Amino acid sequence: MSAHGRFWGLVPCAGMGLRAVAAPAAGTAPAPSLPKQYHLVAGQPMVLHTLAAFSGVSRLLGTLVAVAAGDHFLDAYAHPSFFRVECGGPTRADTVLGGLKALLARGAQPQDWVLVHDAARCLITSAQIDTLIDTCATDGVGGLLAHKLADTLKTSIDGPGGVRVATTVDRSDKWLAQTPQMFRIGPLMAAIERIGPAATDEASAMEAMGLHPRLVPGGAQNFKVTYPDDFALASAVLAQRGHGTTLERFGGGRVAPTLGG
Ligand SMILES: Nc1ccn([C@@H]2O[C@H](COP(=O)(O)OP(=O)(O)OP(=O)(O)O)[C@@H](O)[C@H]2O)c(=O)n1
Numbered sequence: 001m002s003a004h005g006r007f008w009g010l011v012p013c014a015g016m017g018l019r020a021v022a023a024p025a026a027g028t029a030p031a032p033s034l035p036k037q038y039h040l041v042a043g044q045p046m047v048l049h050t051l052a053a054f055s056g057v058s059r060l061l062g063t064l065v066a067v068a069a070g071d072h073f074l075d076a077y078a079h080p081s082f083f084r085v086e087c088g089g090p091t092r093a094d095t096v097l098g099g100l101k102a103l104l105a106r107g108a109q110p111q112d113w114v115l116v117h118d119a120a121r122c123l124i125t126s127a128q129i130d131t132l133i134d135t136c137a138t139d140g141v142g143g144l145l146a147h148k149l150a151d152t153l154k155t156s157i158d159g160p161g162g163v164r165v166a167t168t169v170d171r172s173d174k175w176l177a178q179t180p181q182m183f184r185i186g187p188l189m190a191a192i193e194r195i196g197p198a199a200t201d202e203a204s205a206m207e208a209m210g211l212h213p214r215l216v217p218g219g220a221q222n223f224k225v226t227y228p229d230d231f232a233l234a235s236a237v238l239a240q241r242g243h244g245t246t247l248e249r250f251g252g253g254r255v256a257p258t259l260g261g
């Protein structure tokens with residue numbers, strides 16, 4: 001065990017990716033409903049890039065991938081660094097809560113740290129995960145990767161002809177929340193159970209308990225694949241990095257997961 005505790009990964013992977021689906025052209029059938037985390041990005045299912053980054057962090061005891069009931073997509077890509085649990089819920093917060101309970105049921109302790117990371121942030125690197133751990137492991141609260149706002153920020157109103165600017169907002173203290181978000185399992189569970197689905201990320205659940213998570217710069221490339229255009233951008237960045245493919249790293253055989261530590 002590290003001097004600062006034990007660390008787990010938790011990847012919520014049970015979303016539908018509805019915003020990632022382009023509207024079908026008039027008169028054509030809707031696209032098949034494979035969730036976005038399994039779409040090909042730089043030649044591999046998106047979530048495998050995410051899991052490859054987590055597999056490169058030796059301090060993690062294991063990474064739980066929280067999938068929807070009956071989702072066996074990952075069975076073909078088994079690897080000792082991760083294990084899938086069918087604990088997806090109707091919201092991201094429900095899925096994360098299910099994952100936290102599953103970690104405890106598999107031997108994690110309430111004081112262990114968990115790094116919650118969107119399957120759809122497939123550009124995360126092992127180095128960024130290590131930086132987050134290094135920064136937050138001695139922090140009393142925990143923290144998250146985030147990106148300081150680079151653009152002028154507007155609020156909007158509905159006006160003549162469509163949506164219009166209401167005001168320009170001071171951006172000097174504004175950050176875009178990213179993942180991983182790193183907190184101790186027990187306090188995070190208590191916070192999410194109290195706040196419920198209103199918590200769109202783990203930090204906001206902790207904030208609602210009166211806490212102030214640490215903000216750790218993550219960089220613009222750690223964006224969440226959300227809209228149809230995002231796939232091409234993510235593919236281009238991964239191709240430019242020139243990594244070995246995740247499939248090569250994960251083989252394709254079934255390997256029993258190892259837990260504990
Ligand atoms: N009920 C849910 C909703 C989301 N997620 C996961 O949370 C991450 C961030 O969510 P987002 O990108 O908003 O994904 P979706 O909910 O899938 O997208 P959309 O809102 O467009 O349907 C994704 O990896 C997604 O799979 C989840 O595990 N369970």
Ligand SMILES: C[C@](O)(CO)[C@H](O)COP(=O)(O)O
Nearest residue numbers: 092118177178179200201224
């Ligand atoms: C957790 C998150 O990635 C932080 O930016 C984000 O909130 C998840 O996406 P959602 O659209 O809020 O579900």
